[in-house]
Amino acid sequence: MNDHVTATRSIRRRLIVRLLASAAILAVILFLVVQSFGRQLGQESQDNILAASVTSVLDAVTVQDGALNVDIPYSAFSMLGNISDDRVFYRIEQNQAYLTGYEDLPFAEGLTTESQPAFATEQYLGEDIRLVTASRKLSLNNQPVVVRATIAQTRNGQKQTLRQISQTVLFLGIGFFAIAMVLTFYAAQSTIGPLRRLAASVSRRGPQDLRPVESPVPSEMVPLVRSLNQFIGRLKKSLSQSEEFIAEAAHRVRTPLATVRMQAEVTLRRVERDENREALREMIRAIDESSRAAGQLLDHAMVTFRTDHLVVESFDFQVLVDELVTRLRPIAELKEIDLGWQMGKPALIKGDAILIQNAVRKLIDNAIKYSPTESSIKLTLSQGRSGISLQLIDQGIGFPEKDFELLTDRFVRGSNAQDTIGSGLGLTIADDVANAHGGSLELKNNTEGVGACVTFYLPLR
Ligand SMILES: Nc1ncnc2c1ncn2[C@@H]1O[C@H](COP(=O)(O)OP(=O)(O)OP(=O)(O)O)[C@@H](O)[C@H]1O
Ligand SMILES: [Mg+2]
Structure with missing residues (x-):
């Protein structure tokens, strides 16, 4: 039988690879979404504080004795303070002319109305800064004057918070992936379970x-x-x-x-x-x-x-031989051949009784056929630990000296069989049956006296 089946990649492996790939993609998406959300949240809170700070700075600009007076309150900057000691810069202008603070501090473009401060992210003194620019109109000596204030803060604190969030999300993503991995293995296993059970139940069958x-x-x-x-x-x-x-x-x-x-x-x-x-x-x-x-x-x-x-069943080999001997005795008696057989202990064996009976019949048939008249054939059943063997010893012409092994081939007849009718299939059948049961057929000539000695061996299963 041809047992070769071309196997492609296993369903279980395919399922695992696909589910794990999906879980990995989901973990990366989760990481990116939470990270960008964290960045956005961090920026929004910094912007809110910057806006409050710039408002309080602008509120502190007053007109005193015909001149602008800027008395920045401590609270305007203290609200920007945080754990990472971010640096704070400011610049105040009067009608676009520098008034106080860091003269080269950039300001956010796009300032539209007084109530809407503008935000920007810039580079200043080699560091990233977030800045807010707002303006306020005042009246100085009956002249309108626009005071513009810019407050900037480095972004180290925000970056640090973002790093912490990213790290947490990374662990979260790895944890999510690990759980997904366990669930994937479980899902793949239980998905192919019915397929495995079906294969096992079919292959277990006799x-x-x-x-x-x-x-x-x-x-x-x-x-x-x-x-x-x-x-x-x-x-x-x-x-x-x-x-x-x-x-x-x-x-x-x-x-x-x-x-x-x-x-x-x-x-x-x-x-x-x-x-x-x-x-x-x-x-x-x-x-x-x-x-x-x-x-x-x-x-x-x-x-x-x-x-x-093979229809394997348990039966008594001895009873099988006994029945055959009884059935073939009349044929043997035609040649006045004595079939020597004695019942002993039961010999239980597992195998296809019909086949074994057929094989033993061919062997007894040969023994009768190749024996001279008035001779005897001795059948002995012996039980060993690993198997049972039936030995047939006759007093006939014996096997030809040459090419013993070939006699079990199909249609091969011995040189000693010229005068007898036959087709050369009896030993083939007996040998095939023995092999199908894991046993053997041994052909030899009697060492003492004339005749053949055939041993049919079947292992105990
Ligand atoms: N008991 C025996 N004594 C001597 N020769 C035997 C014996 N049994 C078999 N042989 C030899 O083995 C050969 C093959 O035996 P096998 O039973 O296969 O064929 P066959 O007896 O010639 O024909 P058939 O198919 O009718 O049984 C026989 O032709 C014979 O030469
Ligand atoms: Mg024969």
């Missing part, structure tokens, strides 16, 4: 178990199980057809041959001329050969077919 699969399966597997059941049904039908065919063919070939033989024998008794009698004897011999060949061929076909589908 060769004769051709029942349809009836255990419930997930809906996706229904078409597969349905096809499998249909296939099992077809196989069952074809097996029973083959068995019927073998039996039918045996019947159809042997029955007309038996009729022809009977007619030939009747005619033989009637004819008197020697040459006609000789011709009829030849005819009867040819019929016997054909009939035997047909029988052996059909037995061989049956054995070949059954060794692929």
Whole structure:
């Protein structure tokens, strides 16, 4: 049987790879979203404080004695203070002319109305700063004057907070991925579980178990199980057809041959001329050969077919041999051959009883066929720890000295078998049956005296 099946990547692995890839993408998205949200939140809170600070600075600008007086309150800057000691800069202008603070401090463009401060992120003194610019209109000596204030703060504190958030989110992402990994393995395992159970239940079956699969399966597997059941049904039908065919063919070939033989024998008794009698004897011999060949061929076909589908059952090997001896004794007695056989302890064995019976019959048949009249055949059953062997010792012509092993090949007959009818399939059948059960067939000649010694060995399963 060809056991080779081309396997592509396993479903379980595919599922794991896909689910893990999705989990990794989700973890990265989670990381990026939370990080940008944190950055936005950090910026918004810094902007709010900067706006409050610039408002309080502008509120502190007053007109005193015909001049602008800027008395920046401590609270305007203290509200900007934080743990990372961010530096704060300011610049105040009067009608776009520098008034106080850092003269080169940039200001945020796009200042529209007094109530809406503008924000910008710039570089100042080699550091990132966030700045806010707001303005206020005042009246100085009945002249309108615009006071513009810019407050800037370095962004170290915000960056540090962002780093902390990123780190937390990174751990969160890794944790999420680890949990997803465990769930993925569990999901993949449970998804392919029904497939595994189906495969196990089918492969556990014996060769004769051709029942349809009836255990419930997930809906996706229904078409597969349905096809499998249909296939099992077809196989069952074809097996029973083959068995019927073998039996039918045996019947159809042997029955007309038996009729022809009977007619030939009747005619033989009637004819008197020697040459006609000789011709009829030849005819009867040819019929016997054909009939035997047909029988052996059909037995061989049956054995070949059954060794692929062994029907293993437990039975007493001794009872099987005993039945065969009883059945074949009349044939042996025709040649006045004594079949020596004695029942002993029960010999329980597991195997296909029909095949084993067929094999042993071929061996007893050979022993009778190749033994001279008035001889004896001894059958001994011995039980060892690993198996049971049946030994047949006859007092016949023995195996030819050369090419012993070849005698178990199909249609091979020995040089000692010229005068006997046969097709060279008996030992092939016995050998095939022994091998199908993990046993062996040993052929040798008796060391003491004449005759063959055949050992049919079957292991205990
Ligand atoms: N007991 C035996 N004594 C001597 N020779 C044997 C014995 N059994 C088998 N042989 C030899 O082995 C050969 C093969 O035996 P096998 O049973 O396969 O074929 P066959 O007896 O010739 O024909 P058939 O198919 O009708 O049995 C025989 O032709 C014979 O030469
Ligand atoms: Mg034979």
